[in-house]
Amino acid sequence: MSERKQAAVGSDEKAVNSQVPNSLYEVRKKLHVRSITGAFTNWRWILVWVTQIIFYGTPWLVWNDRQAVLLHLTERKFYIFGWVFWPQDVFYLAILLIIAAYGLFFFTAVAGRLWCGYACPQTVYTEIFMWIEEKIEGDHNKRRKLADAPMSGNKLAKRMAKFGAWGLLSLWTGFTFVAYFSPLDELLRSAASFAFGGWELFWILFYGAFTFIFAGFMREQVCKYMCPYARFQGVMFDPDTLVITYDEERGEPRGNRKKGVEPRSVGRGDCVDCGICVQVCPTGIDIRKGLQYECIGCAACIDACDDVMDRMSYPRGLIRYSTENAVKMHWGMKDILAHVARPRTLIYGGILVAICLALLFGLATRSDLRVDIIRDRASLGQELSDGSIENVFRLQVMNMVEQKRTISIDVAGLEGIRIEGQTTIEMPPAGAESINVQVRAPVSAAAPGSHPIMFTIAVEGDDSVVVEEKSTFIMPR
Amino acid sequence: MMKWIQVLWPSFLIAGIGAIIFFTVVDPQELYFMGEPVHFSLLATYSIGFISLWIICAASSLLTIFLQQGADELNKPQSN
Incomplete structure (x- = not known):
């Protein structure tokens, strides 16, 4: 009887708990992310440059005396370098989307959320916006102080400067976006006289506002609450997928100690519990609690921890790219690489190669x-x-x-x-x-x-x- | 915030996909609006099509989150 009662109470508690996230959604704490330098951060910046040079640059390219890449909506024709695609060619677009999907599956199975951490526009623009923020408002501590401070002349000036810089970049992004669909030379002419067509102006402002809000304010919330990929990427994972891992065996029990102290002699693991891995995390999680769906795989915590390990003269890699199996069985890089080829990756990769070949064949034999x-x-x-x-x-x-x-x-x-x-x-x-x-x-x-x-x-x-x-x-x- | 996201975001994604598919298959110049051929510019037609789809999808999302309220929330006594 008492057992049953207990069980009933237990389930009631559960029900109440499960109601909480539905009725009271998480109140977001503004993150003031600490900036970091390191190998993976450098990779991210390289990809920021590469993707944005391509994005901002492409509309300016010229081919056959016309814009090289123009998805001309009003002519209902897509110009892509030497090709002209018509609505009848929508088949190629579908194939391209399938390739993109399988590419994502393949890279996710091999190395987790590479896309999220390095190339996703959300990550890239957040990175650029945070760089602007740091230049204008200072580092994470100064930013937190500024956010908590009451409104003053200084705060207003800094906020206006930041919003102004973000706004200009957003407008430029919106303009570039529209230039993919509406000829750039016409847009430039209308920009010179500031007489855009109503809808062109609408879409420039719309996409600009999107950029401004997503990269300036929503940031990690987009990944946590809005991105469908973040929700289903877990199904592409297996115990051999490279993910960002905290080596619990090596790190625990965590705690601070003086520099130069051998951790085992004071009954501690390698983690000095400095908390920098949490401060640099753009989604505000603690990687030491294990893999979480919020983790976008940006590896900022790896750079942060390696830096601390260097200063403590401990070996790097307390937080590192590793796999579930590798951590469990103490594999080195060689074993991890040996497990990249496995049925899941081979199937994704095989389908990917086959569809790419089909697309190339289709394009090569396309009747003109x-x-x-x-x-x-x-x-x-x-x-x-x-x-x-x-x-x-x-x-x-x-x-x-x-x-x-x-x-x-x-x-x-x-x-x-x-x-x-x-x-x-x-x-x-x-x-x-x-x-x-x-x-x-x-x-x-x-x-x-x-x-x-x-x-x-x-x-x-x-x-x-x-x-x-x-x-x-x-x-x- | 979360409710805004739940209404506006999925509807935006689906409206985007829907508009692309619809206007790939249908040439807007062949459409009739209130019994008359569409006389807006193409860009306007695309934009209006997309926004209308977005509003329709958002209405559906709104109804979804409205119906998602549990009995507890509906039975809750008035707190004032």
Whole structure:
């Protein structure tokens, strides 16, 4: 009886506890993240530079006398270097997204949240915004003091300077973003006279505000509450995945001691409990509690701890990239690397390579002349005064290359079948034409009913491009 | 804050994907609005399409978090 009562009480407590995070969401404590230097931080900065040079630079590239990369929304055409993609090519976009997904799966299985820690725009912009913050407001201690201080002239000036710098960068980011979808030269012209189109201005401000709020204020909350990948990345992990690990066996029991003291002689582990790993963490967690879903794998705590270990003259790597198995079985780097190739990574990697090859094959064999043939539903087969039968077709021809080309249309399949009128058409560069074609055949050519015919569309002066399209010719009864 | 995120963010993601798919398949110049051909600029049509989708999805998210309230929260006596 008492046991049952206890169990009931226990479950009630549980229920109450489980209600708490739902009804009272976590009240966020503003993090004042301590900045750090070290090998992994350098890697992050390298990736900040690489990704942002690509992001801010790409719209300025020129190719074939036009913007090299332009996802031209109003023309409904995507220009990517030598290629012009049309809505019909959405297949390639889907393949590209699948590649991105499998790339993410593969890297997650091998080395955890590499994307989050080094390349995700959220991380990259947060890093840049925090750098600006540190330059204007000082280090983490000064920033905390400033945040706690009542509003003053100095505080207002610093805040305005910080928001101003963030704002300019955000506007520039918004402008760059819009330049991927709307031609840059037109945007620059409207920027010069400050007369943007309403919607262009809206999207510049929208994306700018997004950057400002996400990188300036929300920061780790985006990763903790908004990112779907952060929630499901755990399923790609296994005991051989590289993650940021605190070596509990080596570190515990933690505690402070004088420099130069051999830790075991005072009954301590290597962790001096300085707490710097917590201060540098952009998501505010304590890595010593083990792997947590909040950990974005940025390795700031590794840099921080290595620095402390150096100063204590202890070996580095109390916090390090390692795997669950490696820590348990005391593996070295060699064993960890030997376990990179395992069914999970091989399957992800195999699929990734296969889809990449399929995409390359698809792009290499992509036809640069596309033809759709639609028969005119209004007149199926018309008898003309000269005794021949006329069928009308509409040819939708797309010239996918950026040169003007002349195409010729021919038809075959019935005795005496021919095209009435013009059979050569000038195609504009990267343009589409809708052409009405009257096809005639003598009544004697075939019995009443429908007969297969074949259109052949060739490019003049280029024998390599010939498109054949089937259709039917109707002989009326 | 959390409630704002829960309403506005998933709806934003889905509206983005939805708008991309919708406007890839459908040319906005072939759309009719209130019985008349759409006469906005393409960029305006895309933007309005996306924002409308966002509002629709946000309404759904709003209803979801509204219905998510447990019995405890609904039965709670008025505290004043």
